Amino acid sequence: MSTVTVPTTTDHGHAPVKKTGSLSTFISTYVFSKDHKVIGLQFLFSTLLWFLIGGLLALAVRWQVAWPWSDVPVVGKLFAQEGGQMAPEFYTMLFTMHATVMIFLVIIPILAGAFGNFLIPLMIGADDMAFPTLNMLSYWFMWPAFIAFGASFFVEGGAAAGGWTSYPPLSTNVASAPGSGWGQTLWLIGLTFVGVSSMLGSVNYMTTIILMRAPGMTMFRLPMTIWAMFITAVLQAFALPVLTAAGFMQLADRMFATGFFSPEGNIVNNAVPGPGGGQPLLWQHLFWFYSHPAVYIMILPAMGMVSDILTCFARKPLFGYRPMVYSIAGIAGLGFIVWGHHMFMSGMNPALGITFMVSTMMIALPSAVKTFNWLGTVWGGKIQFTTAMLFALSFVSMFIIGGLSGIFMAATPVDIFIHDTYFIVAHFHYVLFAGTAMGVWAAIYFWYPKMFGRTMNEFWGKVHFFLTFLFLNGTFFTMHILGAVGFPRRLADAYHYQTFHHLQPMNAFMTYCAIGMVATQIIFAINFFWSMFFGPVADRNPWNANGLEWTAPSPPGHGNFDFQPVVYRGPYEYSVPGVDDKDHLMQTDPPNAAAAAAAAASH
Amino acid sequence: MKRLAGMFWALLFLAVPVLGVATFAVAPSINVWLPKDVSAHGHEIDSLFYFILALTGVVFVATEVLLFWFMWKYDASVREGEKATYIHGSHTLEVVWTIIPAATLLFLAIYQMNAWANVKMRRPDMPPTVEVVARQFEWRLRYPGNDGLLGTPDDLHLVNDLTLPVDEEVLVQLKSMDVLHSFFLPNLRIKQDAVPGMKIPVWFKGTETGSWDIVCAELCGWGHYKMKGRITFVTRPEFDAWLERKTAEQNSTQPVAEVTGEIVAN
Ligand code: HEM
Numbered sequence: 105m106s107t108v109t110v111p112t113t114t115d116h117g118h119a120p121v122k123k124t125g126s127l128s129t130f131i132s133t134y135v136f137s138k139d140h141k142v143i144g145l146q147f148l149f150s151t152l153l154w155f156l157i158g159g160l161l162a163l164a165v166r167w168q169v170a171w172p173w174s175d176v177p178v179v180g181k182l183f184a185q186e187g188g189q190m191a192p193e194f195y196t197m198l199f200t201m202h203a204t205v206m207i208f209l210v211i212i213p214i215l216a217g218a219f220g221n222f223l224i225p226l227m228i229g230a231d232d233m234a235f236p237t238l239n240m241l242s243y244w245f246m247w248p249a250f251i252a253f254g255a256s257f258f259v260e261g262g263a264a265a266g267g268w269t270s271y272p273p274l275s276t277n278v279a280s281a282p283g284s285g286w287g288q289t290l291w292l293i294g295l296t297f298v299g300v301s302s303m304l305g306s307v308n309y310m311t312t313i314i315l316m317r318a319p320g321m322t323m324f325r326l327p328m329t330i331w332a333m334f335i336t337a338v339l340q341a342f343a344l345p346v347l348t349a350a351g352f353m354q355l356a357d358r359m360f361a362t363g364f365f366s367p368e369g370n371i372v373n374n375a376v377p378g379p380g381g382g383q384p385l386l387w388q389h390l391f392w393f394y395s396h397p398a399v400y401i402m403i404l405p406a407m408g409m410v411s412d413i414l415t416c417f418a419r420k421p422l423f424g425y426r427p428m429v430y431s432i433a434g435i436a437g438l439g440f441i442v443w444g445h446h447m448f449m450s451g452m453n454p455a456l457g458i459t460f461m462v463s464t465m466m467i468a469l470p471s472a473v474k475t476f477n478w479l480g481t482v483w484g485g486k487i488q489f490t491t492a493m494l495f496a497l498s499f500v501s502m503f504i505i506g507g508l509s510g511i512f513m514a515a516t517p518v519d520i521f522i523h524d525t526y527f528i529v530a531h532f533h534y535v536l537f538a539g540t541a542m543g544v545w546a547a548i549y550f551w552y553p554k555m556f557g558r559t560m561n562e563f564w565g566k567v568h569f570f571l572t573f574l575f576l577n578g579t580f581f582t583m584h585i586l587g588a589v590g591f592p593r594r595l596a597d598a599y600h601y602q603t604f605h606h607l608q609p610m611n612a613f614m615t616y617c618a619i620g621m622v623a624t625q626i627i628f629a630i631n632f633f634w635s636m637f638f639g640p641v642a643d644r645n646p647w648n649a650n651g652l653e654w655t656a657p658s659p660p661g662h663g664n665f666d667f668q669p670v671v672y673r674g675p676y677e678y679s680v681p682g683v684d685d686k687d688h689l690m691q692t693d694p695p696n697a698a699a700a701a702a703a704a705a706s707h
Numbered sequence: 708m709k710r711l712a713g714m715f716w717a718l719l720f721l722a723v724p725v726l727g728v729a730t731f732a733v734a735p736s737i738n739v740w741l742p743k744d745v746s747a748h749g750h751e752i753d754s755l756f757y758f759i760l761a762l763t764g765v766v767f768v769a770t771e772v773l774l775f776w777f778m779w780k781y782d783a784s785v786r787e788g789e790k791a792t793y794i795h796g797s798h799t800l801e802v803v804w805t806i807i808p809a810a811t812l813l814f815l816a817i818y819q820m821n822a823w824a825n826v827k828m829r830r831p832d833m834p835p836t837v838e839v840v841a842r843q844f845e846w847r848l849r850y851p852g853n854d855g856l857l858g859t860p861d862d863l864h865l866v867n868d869l870t871l872p873v874d875e876e877v878l879v880q881l882k883s884m885d886v887l888h889s890f891f892l893p894n895l896r897i898k899q900d901a902v903p904g905m906k907i908p909v910w911f912k913g914t915e916t917g918s919w920d921i922v923c924a925e926l927c928g929w930g931h932y933k934m935k936g937r938i939t940f941v942t943r944p945e946f947d948a949w950l951e952r953k954t955a956e957q958n959s960t961q962p963v964a965e966v967t968g969e970i971v972a973n
């Protein structure tokens with residue numbers, strides 16, 4: 105593929121940072137900035153803040169599961185009806201909003217919004233995104249969503265309480281649950297704005313990656329991070345319209361009684377039935393048509409970043425670059441035909457269930473290929489155990505668990521028993537928390553010097569890693585065996601069932617671990633902010649990595665590069681034989697005869 | 708010192724497969740494991756579960772131990788003066804680790820189909836033994852009565868207490884009045900969502916007399932957690948006697964006409 109460079113001016117309609125320090129300059133530089141790096145950091149700070157909120161919501165959920173109806177410490181007085189215990193509808197709201205916040209306000213925007221924005225132009229050698237104004241808007245469209253979700257906690261009936269999956273009729277029928285009033289309407293509005301933001305980001309990323317690569321940066325010289333961001337953007341662009349449309353249909357069901365998702369004679373809580381004519385399963389199909397691809401939107405960028413970090417600290421070329429690219433593409437493609445695995449028990453035609461079982465089993469294949477190639481990458485390496493590397497290695501270790509548990513649920517007969525139990529809660533926390541979130545931490549420790557020009561403290565980074573790793577497994581691994589008992593998710597109190605009454609001590613253990621896990625993040629927060637001002641100053645390439653971003657100043661100024669980067673090779677030329685003065689060749693290092701010969705021989 | 712740190716991290720990663728396997732090994736002995744199976748088909752599901760557990764267990768241990776071993780062996784502090792291996796991949800390996808998992812996964816999918824069809828597709832040719840109508844937050848039950856037909860005046864109406872004959876195939880007609888629910892019988896390895904507007908058949912055969920939990924497994928509102936029922940298996944003669952007794956009780960407490968048609972229209 106030929107490389108096209110679009111002549112872009114450094115002037116995006118606003119002046120480069122001036123020294124006048126006037127208010128309007130401040131606003132255009134740091135608030136309504138069109139600089140992809142500033143926007144990336146805005147996403148990063150916002151999502152980290154929501155990460156904290158989501159984490160606290162999780163603790164409240166865990167509190168109720170471990171000690172149902174006991175007084176909630178510290179914050180109990182804020183929402184308690186009597187004493188300090190939570191009401192069951194409050195519990196349903198908590199887990200709904202925990203998942204909503206984590207998925208739509210943390211994982212999706214931190215990967216695409218924060219790291220996509222910050223890294224794409226830097227790693228492909230562009231001075232900014234293709235559409236800086238759209239880019240700015242993609243951040244500011246998150247704010248209506250932040251406000252809608254945030255405000256929904258304070259409206260009558262509280263925030264949405266129908267689960268993050270928002271299945272009708274519970275979510276469409278106002279009479280069915282307290283949170284199905286204004287809370288649910290705000291939830292749908294928030295979701296729509298998140299969608300708008302993602303869509304703006306997605307078209308921008310695709311265009312930028314296709315058109316604005318530096319000279320010599322062919323598609324097959326792109327780092328895995330960029331490939332992953334690119335394919336994620338394509339997934340977003342194709343899947344999101346379906347969710348947006350479904351969201352509008354649900355909104356219409358609620359506001360205009362259109363009845364897309366409600367059958368006739370549907371009497372909820374003795375209220376007057378709606379007009380009917382709809383089907384609850386329709387929502388599930390539309391929702392999962394987006395939300396299954398969305399689970400890959402929530403992991404592919406992390407896989408890309410982890411690949412880059414593993415190669416850098418193993419000082420080794422990526423094992424199987426092309427298979428790695430093809431397997432991401434395979435995951436994306438197959439990702440569109442597996443949504444029915446969320447609906448095996450839904451009443452969907454069971455013959456269709458068989459089809460979805462086969463496609464779901466097959467999607468484990470590209471995941472397996474990726475895992476083997478990561479193992480191949482560390483094999484024979486010269487591993488430096490930096491904090492970023494530890495988080496990246498743990499991504500691989502934990503993703504194996506999440507991928508394997510997927511196979512149990514893909515097997516329809518087994519899913520009969522484990523569907524909607526803690527087994528599936530274990531599954532998606534292994535891929536999303538132990539996978540993606542650990543990958544995000546790896547990325548933060550790794551690219552922090554580029555973002556802030558300083559390095560985070562390694563000692564406290566490792567303490568943070570160690571404790572998080574310990575507590576996360578204590579919290580989530582045990583969920584597998586709870587699931588094996590059939591312990592159902594989303595129950596405010598399951599101990600009055602004969603089958604589950606003996607599981608309270610185990611749940612208490614998990615809650616202690618969860619508290620430890622959240623508390624550990626204090627170490628991270630202090631390290632993060634402290635290092636911004638007092639960390640050791642980083643030069644351009646503190647890790648001796650190969651990507652283009654490491655040729656720019658740390659932090660890069662407006663327009664990114666102080667020279668025109670020209671790319672001569674792929675991003676993974678570590679430990680090249682014949683190169684004696686250093687153990688890696690950056691993408692911009694001019695060709696070296698000995699290295700070229702060695703590289704040719706090894707292919 | 709560097710070497711010690713490297714060993715420490717490698718061992719931490721070794722703890723994953725070690726403790727992982729230990730957790731699963733200990734779980735049955737502390738009773739945190741599959742609950743007792745009292746159904747005719749449950750055995751098939753459980754053995755598929757164990758089969759997948761064994762298969763994924765092997766892959767889990769193998770990959771995690773490899774990761775540990777590479778971390779242990781290729782630590783930079785033991786490779787002073789050496790360079791990492793300069794290799795970009797291996798075509799042969801890629802082919803091997805694509806074909807073998809592909810074949811295994813495909814086999815796994817095909818291997819499941821019969822069990823799935825037994826539970827969800829091969830519906831027995833018989834009239835419903837009982838109708839279960841889910842609503843916030845209870846299970847309403849309707850037995851056909853002496854005429855064997857649902858929707859006639861002699862229907863027997865009960866709530867939450869599902870009694871069925873043991874050692875016989877039974878067919879439940881599952882409906883919902885309001886929102887989604889899920890009819891979950893942990894001890895019978897049965898789960899099926901109840902969907903308003905749909906009549907979904909569920910069939911199974913209890914193999915042991917006694918009584919077990921009915922759990923709602925699909926979020927249905929604030930009272931979801933307490934949507935509890937009991938399923939009790941009794942012998943055929945006991946069942947007939949029970950049905951007769953309950954019908955008599957119902958007739959003595961309410962006039963027949965009042966009860967019919969009260970439950971949702973189809
Ligand atoms: C090896 C590949 C995977 C397979 C075979 C797989 C399979 C499945 C299946 C069958 C379910 C439905 C379970 C049920 O409802 O009973 C499920 C749920 C889920 N999976 Fe995966 N999965 C895989 C990878 C992933 C990845 C990579 C992610 C995210 C990064 C993910 C996130 C989720 C989530 C969030 C749910 C739960 C949704 C909910 O009900 O709330 N999965 N997975």
Ligand SMILES: [Cu+2]
Nearest residue numbers: 396399443446
């Ligand atoms: Cu899925």
Ligand SMILES: [Cu+2]
Nearest residue numbers: 923925927931
């Ligand atoms: Cu329920």
